[in-house]
Amino acid sequence: MAEYNYGDAYLRYPLGAGPYMFDDGSTIQVHDIFNPLPAFMKSADLIFADPPWNLGNINTFYMKADKTERVDSFERFYKCLFGRIWEISPQVCYVEVGKEHLADFIMEMRKLYKYTTFYNSTYYHGKDKLCYVIRGSNKAKKPALDGMDEEDIIEWICSNEDYNIIGDLCMGRGLIGLNAYRNKKRFVGTELNHKRLSVLIESIEREKKIKNHKMVTN
Ligand SMILES: C[S@@+](CC[C@H](N)C(=O)[O-])C[C@H]1O[C@@H](n2cnc3c(N)ncnc32)[C@H](O)[C@@H]1O
Numbered sequence: 001m002a003e004y005n006y007g008d009a010y011l012r013y014p015l016g017a018g019p020y021m022f023d024d025g026s027t028i029q030v031h032d033i034f035n036p037l038p039a040f041m042k043s044a045d046l047i048f049a050d051p052p053w054n055l056g057n058i059n060t061f062y063m064k065a066d067k068t069e070r071v072d073s074f075e076r077f078y079k080c081l082f083g084r085i086w087e088i089s090p091q092v093c094y095v096e097v098g099k100e101h102l103a104d105f106i107m108e109m110r111k112l113y114k115y116t117t118f119y120n121s122t123y124y125h126g127k128d129k130l131c132y133v134i135r136g137s138n139k140a141k142k143p144a145l146d147g148m149d150e151e152d153i154i155e156w157i158c159s160n161e162d163y164n165i166i167g168d169l170c171m172g173r174g175l176i177g178l179n180a181y182r183n184k185k186r187f188v189g190t191e192l193n194h195k196r197l198s199v200l201i202e203s204i205e206r207e208k209k210i211k212n213h214k215m216v217t218n
Pocket residue numbers: 031032033034050051052058061062065169170171172173174175176190191192193196
């Protein structure tokens with residue numbers, strides 16, 4: 001369907017089945033988190049994940065990714081997600097979620113980290129588009145992020161958290177990758193839909209071209 005082609009970036013930057021590596025070693029892969037975690041994901045010492053928020057939402061993403069299979073239980077999905085986070089064991093982890101499963105995600109985060117907190121947030125900068133960002137860590141620290149839009153939280157995390165490599169298990173069009181790149185930081189990530197993930201490569205290539213052009217003309 002044309003409306004789920006995300007500007008056709010996948011035609012200009014096609015992704016195969018294996019990992020795709022950027023110049024700085026940042027690595028991404030088209031991947032379903034129900035399958036075993038790619039080894040490169042374990043290099044992340046910070047995670048931000050914005051997974052589907054409920055069963056209807058996840059199956060819409062499967063449909064958009066042209067998958068014929070469907071997920072039958074959201075609990076199975078989020079337990080798998082937190083299982084992958086446990087495998088990676090980042091020092092700090094952020095997960096975004098809607099109200100419906102906020103309590104479930106907080107409980108999962110509490111199993112992994114000594115300190116868990118959550119922030120009221122919004123998406124698409126819409127006052128009525130409410131969501132939550134949960135933070136887990138073994139050190140007592142609570143950055144003041146309450147009330148910020150998730151995009152601004154992502155920007156803040158990528159430029160202010162102390163990390164070497166940020167990971168995202170459900171990258172989508174790659175806000176995490178793009179913001180890490182802008183901060184000269186490495187990132188790793190997986191995403192179900194190759195068409196969505198190609199958008200990240202195109203965004204980074206576009207920013208690189210602008211930077212190179214400025215260097216030539218200055
Ligand atoms: C809310 S979006 C993430 C948006 C992202 N923050 C961005 O910058 O575009 C959730 C993403 O999870 C992906 N997803 C859904 N099920 C998945 C699965 N089983 N494994 C990996 N990714 C999945 C969807 O395709 C979708 O791109």
